[in-house]
Amino acid sequence: MDPFISLDATAQADLVRRREVTPLELVDAAISRIERCNPRLNAVVQTQFETARLRAKAPLPEGPFTGVPFLLKDLLAAQEGSPLTFGSRFAKGFAPGHDSELVKRYLRAGLVVLGKTNTSELGLLPTTEGSLHGPCRNPWDVTRTPGGSSGGAAAAVASGMVPFAHASDDGGSIRIPASACGLFGLKPSRGRNPTGPELADSVHWLIGEHALTRTVRDSAALLDATEGPDLGAPYHAPPKARPYGLEVGAPPGRLRIGLTLRNAVGAPVHPECLNAVVATAKRLEGLGHSVLEGNLQLPGDETLGQHFMTAWACGVVNTVEGLSRRLGREPSPEDFEPFTWALYQHGLSQGLSAYLHAQTEMLRFGRVFARRFEDVDVWLLPTATEPAPLLGTFASLPDAPLAPLFRAAGFTPYCPMANMAGNPAMSVPLHWSPEGLPVGVQFIARFGDEATLFRLASQLEAAHPWTHRRPSVFG
Numbered sequence: 001m002d003p004f005i006s007l008d009a010t011a012q013a014d015l016v017r018r019r020e021v022t023p024l025e026l027v028d029a030a031i032s033r034i035e036r037c038n039p040r041l042n043a044v045v046q047t048q049f050e051t052a053r054l055r056a057k058a059p060l061p062e063g064p065f066t067g068v069p070f071l072l073k074d075l076l077a078a079q080e081g082s083p084l085t086f087g088s089r090f091a092k093g094f095a096p097g098h099d100s101e102l103v104k105r106y107l108r109a110g111l112v113v114l115g116k117t118n119t120s121e122l123g124l125l126p127t128t129e130g131s132l133h134g135p136c137r138n139p140w141d142v143t144r145t146p147g148g149s150s151g152g153a154a155a156a157v158a159s160g161m162v163p164f165a166h167a168s169d170d171g172g173s174i175r176i177p178a179s180a181c182g183l184f185g186l187k188p189s190r191g192r193n194p195t196g197p198e199l200a201d202s203v204h205w206l207i208g209e210h211a212l213t214r215t216v217r218d219s220a221a222l223l224d225a226t227e228g229p230d231l232g233a234p235y236h237a238p239p240k241a242r243p244y245g246l247e248v249g250a251p252p253g254r255l256r257i258g259l260t261l262r263n264a265v266g267a268p269v270h271p272e273c274l275n276a277v278v279a280t281a282k283r284l285e286g287l288g289h290s291v292l293e294g295n296l297q298l299p300g301d302e303t304l305g306q307h308f309m310t311a312w313a314c315g316v317v318n319t320v321e322g323l324s325r326r327l328g329r330e331p332s333p334e335d336f337e338p339f340t341w342a343l344y345q346h347g348l349s350q351g352l353s354a355y356l357h358a359q360t361e362m363l364r365f366g367r368v369f370a371r372r373f374e375d376v377d378v379w380l381l382p383t384a385t386e387p388a389p390l391l392g393t394f395a396s397l398p399d400a401p402l403a404p405l406f407r408a409a410g411f412t413p414y415c416p417m418a419n420m421a422g423n424p425a426m427s428v429p430l431h432w433s434p435e436g437l438p439v440g441v442q443f444i445a446r447f448g449d450e451a452t453l454f455r456l457a458s459q460l461e462a463a464h465p466w467t468h469r470r471p472s473v474f475g
Contacts, residue, residue, distance in 0.1 A: 004029045005474070008215040008467075009068045009163040009222070013110070016067040023056040023067025027112050030069035034114065034161045037473055040142065043155035045074055045133040046083050047115040055112050064221050066110030071165040072103065073153055074116040074133075075123045076209060078198070079103050087119040087130045087149075090335035091323050101194040101230040102209055106166070109225040117165060118152030121340050122319055125404055126176045126384075126412050127394045128152055131337050135391050138180060139471035140437055144388040147177030153212045154181040160474040164213040164222065170206040171312070172383075172415025175427035179440030180388035182429040182469060183212050184457065186219050189237040189448050190422030193223070194230035205235065206315070206419040214467050216457045220244035223450065238448035249462070252455035257284055258294040258376035263385070263413035264305060270386035276431035276439040277382055283430070283464060284380070296372055296379060296417070304365060305409065308416055310358035313347030320344050342401035366421040370447065378452060379444045381414050383427040387437040414442060424450045428457055429466045438469075 004012060004026060015021045031049050038044050052069070060066050072079060075086050078100040085091045099107070106113070118128050118136040128151025129135035138146040139159040146155040150167035154177030157165050167174045169187040178185025187208040195207065210226075213219045224243050229236035259281050261269060281291045320331050333341045372379070389411065394404040418425035424447075427440035445452050 002029055002033065005033060005160045007163065008213070009065055009218045010215070012068050012163060013065045023060060023112060024053060026067050027052050027056040027069050027114070030114060030162055034156075037159045037161055040473065041137045041139060041155045041159055042134055043118055043136050043146075043152040043159065043161065044071065044115050045118045045152065048082060049114060052112050052114045060112075061108050061110045063108055063110035064225050068111055069114050069162045070106060070111040071115055071117050071153060071156055071162050072113055073119055073150055073166050073168060075119045075149065076100070076168050076207070077103055077166055079113065083116070085132060086319070086323070087121045087123070087132055088336060088340070089132050090320070090331055091327065092132065094323070094327060098197070100198065101196045102226060105194070105226040109222070114162065117150070117156055120149040120151070121337050122316060123149035123168065123170065123173055124316070124340060124343065125149060125394050126172060126408050127389070127391075129391055129394070137391070138388050139473045140182065141388070143390055144437070145180065145391050145393070147180035147388060149173040150177045150212060154178065154183055157181070157183055157212050157214060158471060158474070160470070164211050164218050166209070167212045168207055168209040169419065171419055172412045174208070174210060174212060175383050175415055175425060175440065175442060176412055178212055178427040178429070179383035179438065182432070182438030182466065183214060184216055184219055184426065184428060185212050185440070186210055186223070186426040186450070186453065187418060187424060188223060188227070188450060189424045191229060191233065191236040192227050192424070192450065194226070194228070194233065196230040196233065205422070206311075208419070216454060216461050217245065217248045220248050220454045241451060244450060244454050247451045247454040248458040250455050252452060252459055255289045255377045255452070255456065256375065257289050257291045258296070258372070258379045259291055260294055260296045260379060260381050262295060262297055264297060265409055265413045267385050267410040267413050269382060272387055272431070272433040272439050273382045273385055276441050277380060280380060280430050280441045283460065287459060287463060291380070294376065296381065304361065307358035307361040308420060309405075310350050310354050311362060313343050314350055314355045315347070316340070316343050317347035338396040338401040339404045343405070346402070362420045369417065369421040369423070373446045377445070378456060381442050381444070383414065383440040383442040384412050385410060387433055387439050418444050421447070423447050424453055426453050426457060428460055430460060430464055432469065
């Protein structure tokens with residue numbers, strides 16, 4: 001019996017701190033879990049077990065997570081000498097010559113990296129079943145997606161391979177897999193975590209990097225270890241009032257919570273996702289909060305999706321051409337999945353004027369969105385419109401390569417607004433369907449106000465705990 005599998009990262013680090021276990025014991029146990037579970041789930045696509053063992057044996061930094069096993073997403077997280085494919089055949093074999101600033105902070109926190117997790121190609125889809133690494137499967141039902149694009153991270157954490165894992169979110173890619181896999185997933189405010197040295201342009205401000213965790217305290221403590229701008233950062237979030245670890249368990253006060261079920265694309269919402277939000281609203285009222293139904297839709301929302309699509313497609317052009325310069329070769333249709341290539345071509349067709357207009361409209365949206373918090377502290381809404389879909393749901397069609405985009409828009413219409421406005425948002429695992437599928441609910445707070453989210457999430461975690469719920473592959 002593995003004595004560590006049910007422990008979160010904070011508890012594992014505490015064992016090391018008290019010298020009751022060694023980092024090597026934690027690492028070896030995690031490697032055994034990966035070797036046992038991964039053949040079925042395909043969550044981990046690159047391993048560095050021997051390097052991890054050597055790091056665990058050597059003196060480690062004295063940080064909040066000294067000796068705790070960790071996984072990086074195969075996207076954005078540059079690690080010197082380690083393959084970074086972005087989930088794409090085009091980048092297969094690429095290995096950066098440096099660590100990204102966020103990875104440096106993970107290592108300074110004492111984490112031991114065991115490998116990289118599966119992701120959709122360039123992180124574009126809310127599923128994880130790319131052609132390079134193959135489909136990642138949901139531990140709760142292996143016929144279903146774990147979500148995306150951080151699906152490999154979610155499957156690894158939900159199955160118990162590691163207690164938490166790096167993830168990134170530019171349209172819901174932390175929150176969607178959190179919902180699909182029964183995990184806590186927080187997307188921080190824009191600029192809260194460092195994105196250097198690569199990411200600094202006006203498309204990458206959509207991205208928030210952090211982690212998928214089983215407990216709220218792990219998410220808070222990890223953000224304490226990594227937050228803050230790096231040198232030359234073009235923007236950064238307001239300074240936190242105190243460590244996020246102190247917010248966990250702190251009373252949130254009586255919050256004014258707005259509830260909305262409407263979405264900009266008019267997508268239908270699955271009954272279980274509706275049930276999750278309604279049940280959560282009742283729980284919140286039982287905890288003393290005020291819940292009032294409202295409307296997050298804004299004037300011009302009918303065209304906002306088009307602007308997001310334009311900026312997003314232009315971002316694909318930037319990513320593909322950036323990889324082309326690094327690799328020293330031109331991209332071709334054979335290098336990419338049909339959907340990615342079609343989106344790349346769409347981005348090329350947009351032109352500078354369309355891109356700048358889209359950027360202007362999204363920045364305008366952020367200003368208008370901020371006014372929705374004048375009388376509301378937090379908004380409650382679905383994370384996705386349905387529980388985890390079956391694998392294959394987002395497949396391209398021969399005559400419609402962009403079909404996955406429209407399927408994705410109907411699946412996750414509630415997530416991109418937090419990326420466009422830069423607000424912190426979280427998916428909390430508070431509901432399971434009769435079939436045993438997790439269904440997350442989403443909360444969005446004011447820009448820079450992760451503290452309120454941590455206080456609220458920890459209150460919900462204490463009143464309605466979820467860590468006892470585990471898929472059958474766990475343990």
